[in-house]
Amino acid sequence: MVIAKTVDGEIGIMPQHAPVLGVLVEGGVLRVKREGEGELVAAVHGGFISVADDEVSVLAEVAELGSEVDVAAARDALDRAQASIEANQEDADAAVEAQRARARLRAAGEEV
Amino acid sequence: MGAQLRLLRRRITSVRSTAKITRAQELIASSRIVKAQQRMQAALPYEREITRAVTGVVSNAASVDHPLTVAKDNPARAGVLVVTSDSGFCGGFNANVLREAEALRGLLEGRGLAVTPFVTGRKGVTWHSFRNRDMGGSWVGFSRKPAYADAKEIAAMLIESFKDENGIDEIHIVSTEFVSMLTQNVVVKRILPLEVEETEATESTTIPPYFEFEPTAGDVLESLLPRYVESRIFTALLQSAASEEAARRRAMKSATDNANELMRVLTQQMNQARQAEITQEISEIVGGANALADAAAGKE
Numbered sequence: 001m002v003i004a005k006t007v008d009g010e011i012g013i014m015p016q017h018a019p020v021l022g023v024l025v026e027g028g029v030l031r032v033k034r035e036g037e038g039e040l041v042a043a044v045h046g047g048f049i050s051v052a053d054d055e056v057s058v059l060a061e062v063a064e065l066g067s068e069v070d071v072a073a074a075r076d077a078l079d080r081a082q083a084s085i086e087a088n089q090e091d092a093d094a095a096v097e098a099q100r101a102r103a104r105l106r107a108a109g110e111e112v
Numbered sequence: 113m114g115a116q117l118r119l120l121r122r123r124i125t126s127v128r129s130t131a132k133i134t135r136a137q138e139l140i141a142s143s144r145i146v147k148a149q150q151r152m153q154a155a156l157p158y159e160r161e162i163t164r165a166v167t168g169v170v171s172n173a174a175s176v177d178h179p180l181t182v183a184k185d186n187p188a189r190a191g192v193l194v195v196t197s198d199s200g201f202c203g204g205f206n207a208n209v210l211r212e213a214e215a216l217r218g219l220l221e222g223r224g225l226a227v228t229p230f231v232t233g234r235k236g237v238t239w240h241s242f243r244n245r246d247m248g249g250s251w252v253g254f255s256r257k258p259a260y261a262d263a264k265e266i267a268a269m270l271i272e273s274f275k276d277e278n279g280i281d282e283i284h285i286v287s288t289e290f291v292s293m294l295t296q297n298v299v300v301k302r303i304l305p306l307e308v309e310e311t312e313a314t315e316s317t318t319i320p321p322y323f324e325f326e327p328t329a330g331d332v333l334e335s336l337l338p339r340y341v342e343s344r345i346f347t348a349l350l351q352s353a354a355s356e357e358a359a360r361r362r363a364m365k366s367a368t369d370n371a372n373e374l375m376r377v378l379t380q381q382m383n384q385a386r387q388a389e390i391t392q393e394i395s396e397i398v399g400g401a402n403a404l405a406d407a408a409a410g411k412e
């Protein structure tokens with residue numbers, strides 16, 4: 001089962017799902033639940049999920065596996081982004097940056 | 113030692129060191145082709161999927177009109193994205209691309225369009241600025257190893273000027289396609305307004321799946337199409353990078369072969385000159401000895 005976050009909300013895809021094409025949100029967490037193996041978690045920033053012919057493809061602009069996330073760096077990025085949001089509420093770049101950092105931390109299994 | 117002999121020696125030394133350099137360049141280029149090809153391969157799945165997604169949307173939602181897919185009624189201005197290399201030593205690589213770009217320019221101007229070039233690669237930029245051609249945009253510094261961000265930057269600028277009412281009405285791309293180590297072709301493609309291009313021939317028997325869209329077809333298309341343009345440009349940049357290295361390898365190989373041939377000819381000439389010198393010295397000695405002997409015989 002694949003769980004992703006589209007702009008409409010979370011979507012879970014089981015085998016034999018009808019073809020779907022969805023736009024993913026910035027800073028979402030993608031989970032792939034596999035039989036017999038552990039869960040595959042990734043931080044996915046923007047892009048698409050497409051389901052067709054019993055195949056799920058995720059096209060992301062940037063993606064990072066949870067196990068590959070540098071937790072300290074992500075925390076650092078989050079702190080910096082939050083600091084600049086506090087300094088300037090209109091800072092859209094920092095908001096995106098904070099979202100990304102949060103997604104990376106969540107993918108790594110950290111509490112945010 | 114005669115002057116001619118010394119001259120030949122000097123030339124051989126210089127040709128030999130040139131051959132060493134070109135040989136090294138050739139080897140460097142060969143190893144880079146492999147890396148460039150790997151990057152091309154790595155980008156393939158993404159391109160294939162995005163093409164499939166775009167085809168899916170377009171075939172499902174025929175009613176969806178998007179500014180990027182609609183041809184403008186009276187096109188007045190055209191943009192041409194010319195993909196060249198940053199560095200030289202790659203034979204006719206850039207000349208071929210630029211020649212094709214000029215031909216396209218002629219063609220477009222024949223249709224009454226004003227042409228604005230967009231150029232990537234230092235060689236193309238120099239070529240245009242030398243001729244005082246105004247460029248709509250120029251990018252340098254990544255021809256050997258293009259990153260997705262570079263393609264994104266280019267695509268953003270092209271899409272913006274395409275969407276602009278008084279901007280550009282159609283955009284073409286002139287780049288080099290990497291077919292194999294030995295064959296690279298210059299290709300001209302129209303990227304905007306979009307024509308969805310199949311990367312592989314899909315069998316006509318398979319019906320494209322009927323997609324549901326999250327949230328709507330229009331929204332999906334809105335964010336999908338710019339990605340598709342980026343992907344097309346990225347592919348062109350990667351192919352061009354691989355082609356550049358292949359062209360460089362070939363140019364350097366023929367330069368090395370040439371230098372080796374030149375060295376062979378010069379060595380022959382040098383040996384001849386040395387032999388001639390020795391023969392001359394012997395005949396001088398013999399002549400001198402004979403003259404002495406004659407003089408001695410005359411006294412007696």
